[in-house]
Amino acid sequence: MIDFEHVTKIYETKNDENVALEDVSLHIDEGEFVFVLGHSGAGKSTFLKLMLMEEKPTEGVVAINGQDLTRIKRRKVPYMRRQMGCVFQDFRLIPTMTVYENVAFAMRVTNISTKTIKSRVPFALSLVGLEDKMDRLPDELSGGEQQRVAVARALAHGPKLIIADEPTGNIDPEMSMDIMQLFEAINKVHITVVVVTHEHELVHKLAAKYNNRIITLAHGQIADDTAHPEVAREYAARMAERESEEVYAE
Amino acid sequence: MRFSSFTYLVGQGWHNMRANRLMTFASMGVLTVCMLLVGAAFLVGINIDAMVEYIGEQNQTIVYLQDGLTEEQTAAVDSAIRAIPGVVGVTYVSPEEVLQRYDSELQLDSRTSLAAAFADDIPFDANYIVVVDDLKNLSGILPQLLAIDGVTDLRSPLELSEVFLSLQRAITYAGYGMVGVLALVSIVIINNTIRITVFSRRKEIGIMKLVGATNGFIRFPFFVEGVTSGLLSAAIASGIICGAYYALIRWYGEHQNNITQMFGGSLVPLQEVWYILVVAFAAFGFVLCGIGTATSIRKHLNV
Ligand SMILES: Nc1ncnc2c1ncn2[C@@H]1O[C@H](COP(=O)(O)OP(=O)(O)OP(=O)(O)O)[C@@H](O)[C@H]1O
Ligand SMILES: [Mg+2]
Numbered sequence: 394m395i396d397f398e399h400v401t402k403i404y405e406t407k408n409d410e411n412v413a414l415e416d417v418s419l420h421i422d423e424g425e426f427v428f429v430l431g432h433s434g435a436g437k438s439t440f441l442k443l444m445l446m447e448e449k450p451t452e453g454v455v456a457i458n459g460q461d462l463t464r465i466k467r468r469k470v471p472y473m474r475r476q477m478g479c480v481f482q483d484f485r486l487i488p489t490m491t492v493y494e495n496v497a498f499a500m501r502v503t504n505i506s507t508k509t510i511k512s513r514v515p516f517a518l519s520l521v522g523l524e525d526k527m528d529r530l531p532d533e534l535s536g537g538e539q540q541r542v543a544v545a546r547a548l549a550h551g552p553k554l555i556i557a558d559e560p561t562g563n564i565d566p567e568m569s570m571d572i573m574q575l576f577e578a579i580n581k582v583h584i585t586v587v588v589v590t591h592e593h594e595l596v597h598k599l600a601a602k603y604n605n606r607i608i609t610l611a612h613g614q615i616a617d618d619t620a621h622p623e624v625a626r627e628y629a630a631r632m633a634e635r636e637s638e639e640v641y642a643e
Numbered sequence: 644m645r646f647s648s649f650t651y652l653v654g655q656g657w658h659n660m661r662a663n664r665l666m667t668f669a670s671m672g673v674l675t676v677c678m679l680l681v682g683a684a685f686l687v688g689i690n691i692d693a694m695v696e697y698i699g700e701q702n703q704t705i706v707y708l709q710d711g712l713t714e715e716q717t718a719a720v721d722s723a724i725r726a727i728p729g730v731v732g733v734t735y736v737s738p739e740e741v742l743q744r745y746d747s748e749l750q751l752d753s754r755t756s757l758a759a760a761f762a763d764d765i766p767f768d769a770n771y772i773v774v775v776d777d778l779k780n781l782s783g784i785l786p787q788l789l790a791i792d793g794v795t796d797l798r799s800p801l802e803l804s805e806v807f808l809s810l811q812r813a814i815t816y817a818g819y820g821m822v823g824v825l826a827l828v829s830i831v832i833i834n835n836t837i838r839i840t841v842f843s844r845r846k847e848i849g850i851m852k853l854v855g856a857t858n859g860f861i862r863f864p865f866f867v868e869g870v871t872s873g874l875l876s877a878a879i880a881s882g883i884i885c886g887a888y889y890a891l892i893r894w895y896g897e898h899q900n901n902i903t904q905m906f907g908g909s910l911v912p913l914q915e916v917w918y919i920l921v922v923a924f925a926a927f928g929f930v931l932c933g934i935g936t937a938t939s940i941r942k943h944l945n946v
Contacts, residue, residue, distance in 0.1 A: 445853070468857075471852075471855040471856060471857045471858075471860075472855065472857075473855075474852075474853065474854065474855035475855035477855075478854075479853055485846070485849070485850055485853075487846065487847055487850065498847075498850075499850065499851075499854040501648070501651055502851045502854060502855075502856035502860055502861075503854060503855050503856060504644065504645060504648050504857075504860070506645060506647060507647040546854070550854070550855075
């Protein structure tokens with residue numbers, strides 16, 4: 394479903410170059426549930442932005458369903474995005490729209506018929522347990538509830554892939570568990586889920602229970618991948634080599 | 644695009660206009676004023692054209708003859724006039740014919756006949772109506788006419804024609820210049836308005852992009868907003884200018900004098916110009932607001 398082949402992403406700023414990802418290769422299968430962990434600045438968000446086509450790789454290929462995202466025509470980008478649903482730390486709800494309208498809005502702009510919207514919005518909201526709060530404004534909901542609206546919105550158009558960037562970053566710990574469980578439930582119906590987070594404890598607890606894959610990024614590289622134990626060894630070897638080079642240089 | 648999407652997007656455009664009502668009013672005000680200025684220039688121009696044309700049609704210099712000329716003398720005057728280069732038409736009008744014309748023009752009731760009343764002693768002189776090939780040559784021809792033996796007087800409303808021709812030219816150029824400047828002003832105004840809407844909706848636009856809205860879908864409401872502003876301004880401007888012009892025509896009709904008579908005595912009637920104004924305003928609003936919108940969202944909606 395998702396393929397990264399020797400992907401390097403360098404952000405060019407005025408004064409310097411920022412290497413966000415360095416020669417990252419990985420494959421995520423359809424129906425997988427992947428947690429992406431890593432220190433701040435490790436390149437987690439960049440990893441997701443490449444999938445969302447918000448950024449282009451400096452080198453290498455990012456492909457979704459065999460489609461090389463770097464070769465996709467600008468005109469086709471929106472249609473590619475419709476195969477995904479995304480959730481962010483800051484919810485990104487429109488404050489002037491009700492819960493219902495927020496979900497309906499996202500469906501409307503992808504040219505879905507009014508009839509489908511009318512049946513699908515309540516369904517999506519019932520999946521996240523908010524069917525009785527459809528007419529509230531986002532301000533009138535707790536953080537966890539707002540994030541559930543965002544999840545409902547990401548699900549409403551029936552994507553094959555859900556991408557979440559620190560979805561529990563603004564939510565208190567008990568609610569975080571709820572949201573994560575929600576993603577696990579979504580994964581049950583064979584939707585691929587990629588969740589970026591830095592909540593190690595929560596991740597390890599869930600991964601143990603649901604047998605999720607955990608990818609750890611460090612300094613733009615894959616430092617660990619529970620599905621591929623050799624990755625950690627390679628990374629350790631690489632780091633050791635660099636260290637010795639540095640020592641030698643001194 | 645689905646019909647429901649279309650109506651939704653149009654609704655969104657109008658919603659944006661209401662949400663930014665202050666800016667919408669301000670920009671529509673400026674647009675309306677621009678259109679009114681263009682319209683006023685057009686009306687002035689078209690009336691000057693009409694007056695020049697009227698005067699041109701009056702390309703008839705009346706040459707009055709001395710009383711009691713013999714036939715031979717009259718014939719001599721006739722050939723003298725014809726000999727002047729640039730004269731293309733010479734018509735003799737006898738005193739009887741002058742009387743006849745006044746009789747029919749005054750249109751007294753059927754019982755009173757001017758012709759009958761003055762039949763014995765006609766108070767008019769015979770004259771020639773002289774037509775020249777080009778108004779520009781007239782100033783050279785008039786003194787030659789006056790120099791002919793037996794000619795007492797001339798009447799030519801064409802002295803004004805030169806002034807008018809240059810005025811017509813000046814107004815045409817000024818009109819084009821003004822249309823250009825005001826078009827630019829209108830584009831800038833709409834560009835700004837839409838930019839403000841885009842800015843105030845940047846969050847929604849970001850979300851739209853993320854969920855996979857096409858550029859066309861994202862842009863459409865802004866076009867609706869821009870073009871609606873343009874068309875509403877056109878409607879307002881049309882109403883104002885037609886009303887004002889109607890009032891002006893009536894006022895002009897009631898305040899006639901020798902000078903206004905010389906130019907035909909009436910303005911171009913409203914029914915001959917209103918549809919030109921309406922169509923031109925609508926096109927002006929549609930095209931310029933379209934351009935203004937396109938230029939403002941191109942920069943701000945890069946996906
Ligand atoms: N637009 C940008 N321009 C320049 N540098 C950037 C840009 N975005 C990210 N970076 C840099 O790239 C690196 C990786 O950033 P990224 O946002 O992917 O990290 P992250 O793992 O998501 O961190 P966090 O956990 O803090 O969100 C960082 O060093 C960051 O400073
Ligand atoms: Mg991040």
